[in-house]
Amino acid sequence: xxxxxxxxxxxxxxxxxxxxxxxxxxxxxxxxxxxxxxxxxxxxxxxxxxxxxxxxxxxxxxxxxxxxxxxxxxxxxxxxxxxxxxxxxxxxxxxxxxxxxxxxxxxxxxxxxxxxxxxxxxxxxxxxxxxxxxxxxxxxxxxxxxxxxxxxxxxxxxxxxxxxxxxxxxxxxxxxxxxxxxxxxxxxxxxxxxxxxxxxxxxxxxxxxxxxxxxxxxxxxxxxxxxxxxxxxxxxxxxxxxxxxxxxxxxxxxxxxxxxxxxxxxxxxxxxxxxxxxxxxxxxxxxxxxxxxxxxxxxxxxxxxxxxxxxxxxxxxxxxxxxxxxxxxxxxxxxxxxxxxxxxxxx
Amino acid sequence: xxxxxxxxxxxxxxxxxxxxxxxxxxxxxxxxxxxxxxxxxxxxxxxxxxxxxxxxxxxxxxxxxxxxxxxxxxxxxxxxxxxxxxxxxxxxxxxxxxxxxxxxxxxxxxxxxxxxxxxxxxxxxxxxxxxxxxxxxxxxxxxxxxxxxxxxxxxxxxxxxxxxxxxxxxxxxxxxxxxxx
Numbered sequence: 001x002x003x004x005x006x007x008x009x010x011x012x013x014x015x016x017x018x019x020x021x022x023x024x025x026x027x028x029x030x031x032x033x034x035x036x037x038x039x040x041x042x043x044x045x046x047x048x049x050x051x052x053x054x055x056x057x058x059x060x061x062x063x064x065x066x067x068x069x070x071x072x073x074x075x076x077x078x079x080x081x082x083x084x085x086x087x088x089x090x091x092x093x094x095x096x097x098x099x100x101x102x103x104x105x106x107x108x109x110x111x112x113x114x115x116x117x118x119x120x121x122x123x124x125x126x127x128x129x130x131x132x133x134x135x136x137x138x139x140x141x142x143x144x145x146x147x148x149x150x151x152x153x154x155x156x157x158x159x160x161x162x163x164x165x166x167x168x169x170x171x172x173x174x175x176x177x178x179x180x181x182x183x184x185x186x187x188x189x190x191x192x193x194x195x196x197x198x199x200x201x202x203x204x205x206x207x208x209x210x211x212x213x214x215x216x217x218x219x220x221x222x223x224x225x226x227x228x229x230x231x232x233x234x235x236x237x238x239x240x241x242x243x244x245x246x247x248x249x250x251x252x253x254x255x256x257x258x259x260x261x262x263x264x265x266x267x268x269x270x271x272x273x274x275x276x277x278x279x280x281x282x283x284x285x286x287x288x289x290x291x292x293x294x295x296x297x298x299x300x301x302x303x304x305x306x307x308x309x310x311x312x313x314x315x316x317x318x319x320x321x322x323x324x325x326x327x328x329x330x331x332x333x334x335x336x337x338x339x340x341x342x343x344x345x346x347x
Numbered sequence: 348x349x350x351x352x353x354x355x356x357x358x359x360x361x362x363x364x365x366x367x368x369x370x371x372x373x374x375x376x377x378x379x380x381x382x383x384x385x386x387x388x389x390x391x392x393x394x395x396x397x398x399x400x401x402x403x404x405x406x407x408x409x410x411x412x413x414x415x416x417x418x419x420x421x422x423x424x425x426x427x428x429x430x431x432x433x434x435x436x437x438x439x440x441x442x443x444x445x446x447x448x449x450x451x452x453x454x455x456x457x458x459x460x461x462x463x464x465x466x467x468x469x470x471x472x473x474x475x476x477x478x479x480x481x482x483x484x485x486x487x488x489x490x491x492x493x494x495x496x497x498x499x500x501x502x503x504x505x506x507x508x509x510x511x512x513x514x515x516x517x518x519x520x521x522x523x524x525x526x527x528x
Contacts, residue, residue, distance in 0.1 A: 001521065006469060006524070007488070007489035008489075010469045010489045011489055011490045013467045014386035014389075014470060014486070014490045015382040015490075017386075017389075017395070017470065019399055022378065024403070025373075025406050025407065025410075026370055026373070028407055029373065029410045106496070107496055110496050111506075114505070114506060114507050118507030122495065122510055165510075165514060168514075169517065
């Protein structure tokens with residue numbers, strides 16, 4: 001029984017249990033007799049601290065004041081991005097001092113004073129409540145700034161723990177990318193890293209991608225860079241990586257090629273794999289949606305062997321055309337990108 | 348979110364109509380929220396008859412106190428449940444003063460034919476397996492549809508405490524119901 005089913009059933013049961021004594025109530029309601037409602041909170045008697053203990057506590061506070069002051073002043077900034085964003089200033093005791101929230105309807109002040117993991121958990125729960133189909137389940141970016149490596153790792157672990165607790169309520173295990181940044185936003189740093197490490201995604205293209213798209217680009221291409229680590233596995237993507245896209249494209253044609261030229265890029269405003277492979281003397285070129293596995297250009301499925309596009313990268317022979325070894329073509333991944341664009345232009 | 352919530356402004360308008368003596372408005376609020384009020388009272392008292400009395404008393408108080416409600420553009424349900432909470436606690440204290448602590452009242456759902464039916468297995472699990480605070484949190488979220496932040500305000504607890512207890516309660520229920528269902 002899932003949480004949703006459990007809550008629904010409890011509600012149905014309670015609704016059926018609650019008796020309907022409306023007539024009795026209306027009969028009891030005579031002329032209104034205005035009274036203050038009974039909503040005063042119960043006040044607990046204040047406890048008086050013995051003076052000796054109070055004095056001792058004061059001495060301890062004075063002695064440890066400098067330590068506490070330094071600790072409290074060690075503020076770091078933690079942002080949690082998943083389409084929606086939570087940005088927290090966190091003190092040395094991992095308590096949230098200030099917070100801004102975007103994309104989630106919430107009372108930001110309620111986060112102040114929480115431990116950072118509890119704040120992350122609360123935020124994730126609200127994301128799941130308000131955006132159940134997206135956000136956390138599609139991956140989360142956690143960025144830490146104004147912190148050293150150890151502090152980044154500690155804060156990242158705390159935030160990840162909070163996110164996982166929330167995700168466990170709906171039985172998912174989100175992918176979380178933790179990175180250390182300085183001088184730029186977490187999303188900007190991620191965008192730059194994806195553009196630098198992806199042959200088919202330049203900076204301008206990367207800037208148009210969502211956080212979830214960027215996380216997918218990192219995971220599917222096994223991108224690694226300093227001060228960043230990815231844990232968990234992204235959900236909701238048909239293609240785990242380029243090999244899935246290659247299989248989809250080959251199945252579509254009914255071929256079993258030995259080699260592919262495959263690259264993650266953007267086609268029709270979505271992340272897609274450009275998959276090329278030889279089938280006999282024909283050159284097949286497809287775009288496969290990373291999210292759905294759909295062939296995005298089903299009508300343009302084979303190029304003739306004499307297609308001019310090959311001139312840019314293979315010795316041309318008019319009678320005995322043979323495809324070159326793709327690996328010989330690949331001088332650099334950037335060159336492939338140029339080549340892909342050229343082929344698309346021709347088609 | 349499981350719980351139904353009317354448009355906050357319309358809900359508040361109903362409360363203001365009640366303040367002007369509109370019995371139809373009272374009936375509408377009663378039918379809309381009696382389930383949440385009863386469930387919350389039951390989660391505090393764990394006794395069906397006592398919860399029923401508190402439910403009636405809550406709406407009677409609403410009839411008399413609607414004029415004191417200050418509209419804030421939000422659902423008045425948390426305010427109504429605040430009345431329920433204090434009415435239930437008053438009920439509990441009265442029982443204790445009379446020498447009959449609530450714990451000694453017939454609280455075992457199995458002993459109450461009203462709660463014993465097989466199709467009330469989740470309610471039974473909530474009443475039997477959860478602590479007092481866990482019961483209240485689960486009921487307020489699942490039945491009344493309150494957000495965790497609203498529950499934290501109503502129960503005067505930190506949000507993190509509410510979240511932790513809610514999670515713990517779910518685990519308990521999943522463990523128990525996994526064996527039963």
